[in-house]
Structure formats: C-alpha cells, structure tokens
Amino acid sequence: MATGRGKSGSKQPILVAVDFSPDSLAALKWAIQQADLLAASIIVLHAIHDPADSPGFYSRPGQSDLAFHGDVAREMMADFLKQVARLEAVRSGRVEISERLIDGLPAGRITELARTEAAQMIVVGNRGRSRLSSLLLGSVAEQVIREAEIPVVVVKAERSPAEPEPAKPAQSGDTPEQGT
Amino acid sequence: MDAPLDHTALVIGLFGGLALFLFGMDIMTDALKRAAGAYLKDILARLTRNRFTAVAAGAFITGIVNSSSVTTVILVGFITAGVMSMSQSVGVIMGANIGSTVTAQLLAFNISSVALPAVALGFLVSFVSPRETIAQYGRMLLGFGLVFYGMGVMSDAMQPLRSYQPFLDMLARLDSALLGVLAGALFTAVIQSSAATTGIVIVMAGQGLLDLETGIAIALGANIGTCMTAGLAVIGKPREAVRAAAVHLLFNIAGVVIWIGLIGVLADLVRAISPNAAHLQGAARVAAEAPRQLANAHTVFNIANTLIMVGFTTQIARFVEWLIPDRPIRLEEAATPKFLDxxxxxxxxxxxxxxxxxxxxxxxxxxxxxxxxxxxxxxxxxxxxxxxxxxxxxxxxxxxxxxxxxxxxxxxxxxxxxxxxxxxxxxxxxxxxxxxxxxxxxxxxxxxxxxxxxxxxxxxxxxxxxxxxxxxxxxxxxxxxxxxxxxxxxxxxxxxxxxxxxxxxxxxxxxxxxxxxxxxxxxxxxxxxxxxxxxxxxxxxxxxxxxxxxxxxxxxxxxxxx
Structure with missing residues (x-):
C-alpha cells in the first residue's frame, strides 16, 4: 500500500528508509538537515515486512486479535514522525516530508522507490531490526549500497542516551552520473 | 496356478472404496470447519506469538480438521489479507505436518466393524438435531464412518491381489525409495489428499502387499504431494502468500531428503516401538502390525522434521524471500476485491x-x-x-x-x-x-x-x-x-x-x-x-x-x- 501527504519539492527528493529504530531516527534527522541545505523534500519509506523476530514486528502487546500490519505500520510511522515534527526545518515548512508504506522486502523496495521517485540520495540507518537476516543476505544497508544507482548515506545513532544524534554519514556509494 | 483375477470387481472395489474414503474425509473436514471454524482465527491470532506456540497452533488446527491443506489455505488467506506475515506462518506450517499424523494414527485403527454404525448414528444425529453445531458433529461422525467403510471396501477389493503374481512383480519393481516417494507425491497431488494416500498404504500394508519400507517411502512422498493444494491456492496471490506455500513445499522436500537414506533405520525403529503381535503368524500378523507401524513411522518423521527445522524458521523465511523476490510496486486496483477468496x-x-x-x-x-x-x-x-x-x-x-x-x-x-x-x-x-x-x-x-x-x-x-x-x-x-x-x-x-x-x-x-x-x-x-x-x-x-x-x-x- 502507499500513502502520502504533501508534494515533492521542486528538487529531487531525498529518500529516507526507516524501520523506526534509533538509527532510523538519526538517519531522518540527518536527512532533514541535508534537505534544508539543498531545498529538497523528503520521502520517508517504511517497507512493511516482518523480519521473523517473534512475536512479530507488527504485533502489539495485549493484542488478541489479528490486526492489519498496514494499520500498525501506519501508527508506528505517525509516532515516529512526531519525533521530528518539532524540528525547526519541519515546523516552518522549509522541509516537506511525505510518507510511504509499501509491502515488500526492504532493500528492493528502497531502491525501486528511489528510481520511481527520481530521488537524489538514499539515507538509511546503520543497523535495523533484522540483524538475523544478515546471515543470509547482509544488512539492509549493505544491500541498498550494492543495488542503488544513486548515493547512499548510512547513519549511525550515537549510543549515548543523553544527547540526540548529531548524525554523521558512515559510508557512501557513488554513481558515475552523480557524485556525492 | 494363480486364480484368475476379476479385474472389474477389483477396479470397482478400489475406486468405489477410494471415492467413499474421499467423500467421508470431505464431509468430516467440512463439518469440523463449520463447527470449530470460529475458534481457528483466535487460535492463530493468539498462538503465533513465537515459533513454538505457532507449531502448536498448526498441529492443533490440522489435528482437528484432519487436513494440513485446510490449515495452509487459511494461512494463505490471512497472509493475503495482511494480518499475518509469512515469517509467522512458518511455524504453523511445520505444526500442520504434525497435526496430519493424528489422521494417520486414526486410520491405523482396524475399526471397519464400527464404520456402518458410525454412518448410521452420524446420519441420525445430523438429521434430527435442531441445533446446527450438533448436526455438524453428526456429519463429522457420518464422514468418519464413511472413511473407514471406504478403507474396508478397498481392503476387500485388494485381497485377491495377494496371490496375483503380475501385481506382486510390479510391486517388487517399485521397491526403490525414490520411486515410492514419487508415486506417493504424484498420487497425493492428483487426489489432493495425503490422508487418502496414507489410508491406501495402510490398507495395502495390512494386506501384506507392501513392505514397511516402501510404505514409508510412499507416505514421505505424500507429504510433498499435499503441497499441491496450497500451491493452487496461491495462484494470483501476493508474494508473501506464494512464499508461505513455498515454505510448505521446501520444508516437506527437506524432510524427504533427510529421511530417504534412513528409511531402513526408521522402519527398524518403528518395528521396535510399535505393538507386537507375536501370537499371530503370517498374513494375520502383518495385518495386525503393519498399519500401526506405518502410522508410527509417519508420526516419527513428521515430528522429527519439525524438531530439526524449528530452530531455522528465520533462515527458511529469508531463503524463501531470496528465492521468490517481490513483484514491482503496483498500486492496487481499488475496484478489485482483495480478500474474497x-x-x-x-x-x-x-x-x-x-x-x-x-x-x-x-x-x-x-x-x-x-x-x-x-x-x-x-x-x-x-x-x-x-x-x-x-x-x-x-x-x-x-x-x-x-x-x-x-x-x-x-x-x-x-x-x-x-x-x-x-x-x-x-x-x-x-x-x-x-x-x-x-x-x-x-x-x-x-x-x-x-x-x-x-x-x-x-x-x-x-x-x-x-x-x-x-x-x-x-x-x-x-x-x-x-x-x-x-x-x-x-x-x-x-x-x-x-x-x-x-x-x-x-x-x-x-x-x-x-x-x-x-x-x-x-x-x-x-x-x-x-x-x-x-x-x-x-x-x-x-x-x-x-x-x-x-x-x-x-x-x-x-x-x-x-
């Protein structure tokens, strides 16, 4: 499914892929700073996909009935975006954020959406929820770097709980067309 | 010289018995789904919290409705609806195989003598009960009786084959594990019921027409053939649902790969653990021992497969995702129903x-x-x-x-x-x-x-x-x-x-x-x-x-x- 709000800016958007982890939040905050500098809009993507951690990524405590994963993801996204709503760049409307929820495997969906939205850059958190998947395929970030045709920035959250993330790019990938 | 074989009587008996068996299974499963269906959703919702309870949920539901295909088709429905993930379904699918052992164990009881009373009583209850739920239990009993009556008919029809040399020669040529697995898979895929294959194998073993090893190979093959139903159910469904059907198939193929070289060991094991009819001789002893031995072999390999693989549900899920990638992003057609399966x-x-x-x-x-x-x-x-x-x-x-x-x-x-x-x-x-x-x-x-x-x-x-x-x-x-x-x-x-x-x-x-x-x-x-x-x-x-x-x-x- 796909939901959106707001329009893309005149420049190519920055695509931020999130799994609502602290690293994802750091990635989004870093992307907002960049978007502010570049006068670009941001697309926040969450690929609805359960990474097999029991009891299930979209299970909620006390939930005794089957819930639509899409609905749970939408609530998670809303809570997640609240955490950046007060940032000056967002509050003032300088950086426009739209959201997308799409069923599918994260790495593939990220690179696919980057192509269809003609994004200028992909920003992802360093370590997400699906650490076990790296056994077979590598982390989502690694897969995105491998498959993307545009620059990819991987952001780490600072591990100290006191200060919010002054995020820093950890790696980047280039394309012949678009250098970083 | 062999007595001439009455082919017409054999064919009529076999197909008539099989038809009664399948019809009985159908009635029984349908009645159980209708009577207990309301609980299935709750069981799945509550028990898919971790892989072990998911296995229990799969085993319980399949044990109740007597069909692993029903369980997987329900899972496909929930995954298509987006309320369950393929990853959550892996444990349930493994459990479904365990649940199917209940049917095999039931079939191994030599209770064809109560088949007709069960049909009569079941019919009476379903006919006179004013309450739909009770009537469904009556139909369940009616179906149960038909299953055993069908087995009895097949068993009687096959009796002359025990001394019919051309048939025994053909079976001797089938005496290879791989051929047995293929025959079991093919037959089950065609009639869409692994229980029927197991039932026939039990009947044939009871008649002394099949040895235990060949019977086990056919029952292993039936586990692969039964994936056909879910395979048909996911045609045109989202990728997550297709992956769930693939998990079912891969899990069962892996189970066969594990056991195909160990059929002799498994046969020895079940001979040792199954009831012994030492007081009987020859065909009577085979008839008394073989059905339970086969059912026990079916139970042992299904439980063992789950125990071996339950620790790898995540890896299985990831592997299947790699095997079956996503389709391109497509906006769903607003006017096309998504859930009405x-x-x-x-x-x-x-x-x-x-x-x-x-x-x-x-x-x-x-x-x-x-x-x-x-x-x-x-x-x-x-x-x-x-x-x-x-x-x-x-x-x-x-x-x-x-x-x-x-x-x-x-x-x-x-x-x-x-x-x-x-x-x-x-x-x-x-x-x-x-x-x-x-x-x-x-x-x-x-x-x-x-x-x-x-x-x-x-x-x-x-x-x-x-x-x-x-x-x-x-x-x-x-x-x-x-x-x-x-x-x-x-x-x-x-x-x-x-x-x-x-x-x-x-x-x-x-x-x-x-x-x-x-x-x-x-x-x-x-x-x-x-x-x-x-x-x-x-x-x-x-x-x-x-x-x-x-x-x-x-x-x-x-x-x-x-």
Whole structure:
C-alpha cells in the first residue's frame, strides 16, 4: 500500500528508509538537515515486512486479535514522525516530508522507490531490526549500497542516551552520473 | 496356478472404496470447519506469538480438521489479507505436518466393524438435531464412518491381489525409495489428499502387499504431494502468500531428503516401538502390525522434521524471500476485491472475517470520499465533484463483489451465529454503498443546483458545517471499524454521537434561518444550505445504522439484524 501527504519539492527528493529504530531516527534527522541545505523534500519509506523476530514486528502487546500490519505500520510511522515534527526545518515548512508504506522486502523496495521517485540520495540507518537476516543476505544497508544507482548515506545513532544524534554519514556509494 | 483375477470387481472395489474414503474425509473436514471454524482465527491470532506456540497452533488446527491443506489455505488467506506475515506462518506450517499424523494414527485403527454404525448414528444425529453445531458433529461422525467403510471396501477389493503374481512383480519393481516417494507425491497431488494416500498404504500394508519400507517411502512422498493444494491456492496471490506455500513445499522436500537414506533405520525403529503381535503368524500378523507401524513411522518423521527445522524458521523465511523476490510496486486496483477468496467459503467463520477485511477496505474508500466531499461541494466548479463521484464506481464494484460472496456463503449450511453474521454484514455493506451513492449522486446534484443558481455558501455556515462534517467522518470511520473488528463498544460510541451531531445540526438550522430574514433574504441560498446539511445528516443516520448492525451480537435474544 502507499500513502502520502504533501508534494515533492521542486528538487529531487531525498529518500529516507526507516524501520523506526534509533538509527532510523538519526538517519531522518540527518536527512532533514541535508534537505534544508539543498531545498529538497523528503520521502520517508517504511517497507512493511516482518523480519521473523517473534512475536512479530507488527504485533502489539495485549493484542488478541489479528490486526492489519498496514494499520500498525501506519501508527508506528505517525509516532515516529512526531519525533521530528518539532524540528525547526519541519515546523516552518522549509522541509516537506511525505510518507510511504509499501509491502515488500526492504532493500528492493528502497531502491525501486528511489528510481520511481527520481530521488537524489538514499539515507538509511546503520543497523535495523533484522540483524538475523544478515546471515543470509547482509544488512539492509549493505544491500541498498550494492543495488542503488544513486548515493547512499548510512547513519549511525550515537549510543549515548543523553544527547540526540548529531548524525554523521558512515559510508557512501557513488554513481558515475552523480557524485556525492 | 494363480486364480484368475476379476479385474472389474477389483477396479470397482478400489475406486468405489477410494471415492467413499474421499467423500467421508470431505464431509468430516467440512463439518469440523463449520463447527470449530470460529475458534481457528483466535487460535492463530493468539498462538503465533513465537515459533513454538505457532507449531502448536498448526498441529492443533490440522489435528482437528484432519487436513494440513485446510490449515495452509487459511494461512494463505490471512497472509493475503495482511494480518499475518509469512515469517509467522512458518511455524504453523511445520505444526500442520504434525497435526496430519493424528489422521494417520486414526486410520491405523482396524475399526471397519464400527464404520456402518458410525454412518448410521452420524446420519441420525445430523438429521434430527435442531441445533446446527450438533448436526455438524453428526456429519463429522457420518464422514468418519464413511472413511473407514471406504478403507474396508478397498481392503476387500485388494485381497485377491495377494496371490496375483503380475501385481506382486510390479510391486517388487517399485521397491526403490525414490520411486515410492514419487508415486506417493504424484498420487497425493492428483487426489489432493495425503490422508487418502496414507489410508491406501495402510490398507495395502495390512494386506501384506507392501513392505514397511516402501510404505514409508510412499507416505514421505505424500507429504510433498499435499503441497499441491496450497500451491493452487496461491495462484494470483501476493508474494508473501506464494512464499508461505513455498515454505510448505521446501520444508516437506527437506524432510524427504533427510529421511530417504534412513528409511531402513526408521522402519527398524518403528518395528521396535510399535505393538507386537507375536501370537499371530503370517498374513494375520502383518495385518495386525503393519498399519500401526506405518502410522508410527509417519508420526516419527513428521515430528522429527519439525524438531530439526524449528530452530531455522528465520533462515527458511529469508531463503524463501531470496528465492521468490517481490513483484514491482503496483498500486492496487481499488475496484478489485482483495480478500474474497472462494477457497475459504468452506470455512464460513474465516470467510466472514475476510468479508470484514473487504468491508474495511471499501469503507476506507467511502470515508475518503466523504472527507473530500465538503471541499468538492463548496468548490466553484463541478469538476472536483465529478472526480469524487467517479470514485463511487470502485465502491459499487466492491459492494457487488461482497454481496456476491455473502450470497455464495449463505448458500451453504451455516451455524446460527455465522448465518446472523452474514445478514449483519450484508446490511452493513448495503448501507455503506448507500452512503457512497449519497455522496456521488445527492451531494453532486445539490452542488450542481448551487452552481446553477450562483449560490456561494456563507463562510460562517461552511465553518459550522465543517464541524458537523468532521464529526460524521469520524462516526462513519468508527462505524466501519466496529464492523471490521466486531466491536460492539465502538458501535455504541457511534450511536451515542447522535446528541452531539443533532445539537450541531440544530445550531446550523437556526443560523441558516437568518438567511430568510431581512432585506437580504435569500431563499435559494437557504435551500441549498439546508439541502447539504440534510444529506450529511442522512449519511450520519446510515453510519449509525451500520454501527447498530453490530449491537445485536451482545444481546441474548436472536433479534434479526435487518
């Protein structure tokens, strides 16, 4: 499914892929700073996909009935975006954020959406929820770097709980067309 | 010299017996699904919290309905609906194999002597019981009897084969594990019942026509063949559902790979652990021992496979994702039903749940139309309203599809609660469609009239109308959720909104009356303003009626929902 709000800016958007982890939040905050500098809009993507951690990524405590994963993801996204709503760049409307929820495997969906939205850059958190998947395929970030045709920035959250993330790019990938 | 074989009697006995067996299985599974279907959803929802309880859920459900295919088809339905992930389903699928051992163990009982009494008693109960649930248990007993009667018929038909040399020569050539597995897989895929294959193998082993090792190979093959049903069920379904069917197939193939070289060891093991009929000799001893040995072998390898692989559910899930990648992002067709799976019509409680999902999906479209309706109704051109009215086509298409599905569902025998649910959901979906029409036809018509008359709504009126509109949008959204989640508390909240909405309506009516007074009296503007208000109020009444369909569930008396 796909939901959106707001329009893309005149420049190519920055695509931020999130799994609502602290690293994802750091990635989004870093992307907002960049978007502010570049006068670009941001697309926040969450690929609805359960990474097999029991009891299930979209299970909620006390939930005794089957819930639509899409609905749970939408609530998670809303809570997640609240955490950046007060940032000056967002509050003032300088950086426009739209959201997308799409069923599918994260790495593939990220690179696919980057192509269809003609994004200028992909920003992802360093370590997400699906650490076990790296056994077979590598982390989502690694897969995105491998498959993307545009620059990819991987952001780490600072591990100290006191200060919010002054995020820093950890790696980047280039394309012949678009250098970083 | 061998006695001449009566081929006609053999074919009639075999096929007639198999037909009785499959018919009995069908009746038994169908009756169990109808009687216990309501609990299946809850069991799955509660027990898929971790991989071990998921295995238990799969085993329990399959053990109850006597069919691993039913379990996987239900899983495919839930995954397609987006309420369960493929990863969550892996444990359930593994458990389904364990559940299927219950059937094999039942079949190994030599109880063909009680088959006809069970048929008679089952028929009597299903015929005379005034309560649908009890009647379903009667049908279950009837099916159970038919299964064993069919086995008895097959067994009698095969008896002459014990001394028919050409057949024994053919079986001797089949004496290879791989051929046995292939035969079991193929036969099960064709008749879509691993229980029937196991039943026939038990009959043949009981007649001394098959040795234990070949019987085990065929039963292993049946585990692969049974994946055919889920494989057919996922045609055209989302990738997650296709992956679940692939997990089922891969898991069972892996199980065969593990055991195919160990069939001799397994045979020795079950000979050691199964009851021994040392007091009998020859064919009588084989007939007494072989069925239970085969059933035990079936149980041992299915449980062992799950124990071996339950620790790797995550890796299996990732592997299948790698094997079956996503399709390109595609916006789903709003007018095409997503959840109405005809394969689930045989499990009415699950089918009704799918209808609720589809109503929610249709409801989201109607709520979105209603949300946009006020802007379109106060716009300066009709184009916005035309685009909005266009969206009603997909609402109508979903309405037609849901009503058709409910009609098919109600054509089968339903439990009383399920029958009442069909009526409630039918009423809800009709009201929802009616709301779509009110927006697409009534609001559009009044907007057309307003534009024709050159009326521009007063900003103060629009602000107040915006408040009542916001209330009605929330009420409709809650009413739909009360249906999709069968939530009478939420339904009551919707009904209780009446006072607040009425107060807002009266306030707007009072203020609008001012348009009729003084020098600037404008009758046309007043009529258009009141018309729009009345349409919105009508939509609110329909939303309340949708919520009311869920309130009868609370009462003890069986008040009709319509």
């Amino acid at each position: 005809r394969l689930l019509l045989g499990t009415p409680s699950i089918a009704l749940q799918q209808v609720r999902f589809e109503i929610e999906r249709m409801g989201v479209q109607v709520v979105a139309m209603l949300s946009d309706a006020l802007d379109a109704a106060s716009a300066t051109s009709i184009q916005q309203m035309d685009r909005l009215a266009e969206r009603d086509k997909s609402v109508d298409a979903l309405h037609r599809a849901i009503v058709g599905y409910l009609a098919e569902l109600s054509a089968s025998s339903l439990r009383e609660e399920d029958g009442r649910d069909v009526l409630r959901l039918l009423e809800a979906v009709n009201l929802l469609e009616f709301i779509g029409d009110r927006i697409a036809i009534n609001i559009r018509t009044t907007t057309q009239k307003r534009l024709r008359d050159g009326v521009v709504h007063d900003p103060d009126y629009l602000a107040k109308l915006g408040r009542i509109h916001g209330n009605i949008v929330t009420a409709l959204s809650d009413a739909i959720r009360s249906v999709s989640a069968s939530d009478p508390d939420l339904a009551r909240e919707v009904v209780a909104r009446k006072t607040g909405v009425n107060r807002l309506r009266h306030a707007i009516e009072r203020d609008s009356a001012a348009m009729l007074r003084g020098k600037k009296a404008d009758l046309t503007a007043y009529m258009r303003a009141i018309e729009l208000l009345e349409i919105l109020d009508g939509i609110f009444r329909s939303a309340r009626a949708i919520a009311t369909t869920q309130l009868d569930q609370d009462g003890d008396e069986e008040t009709p929902a319509t």
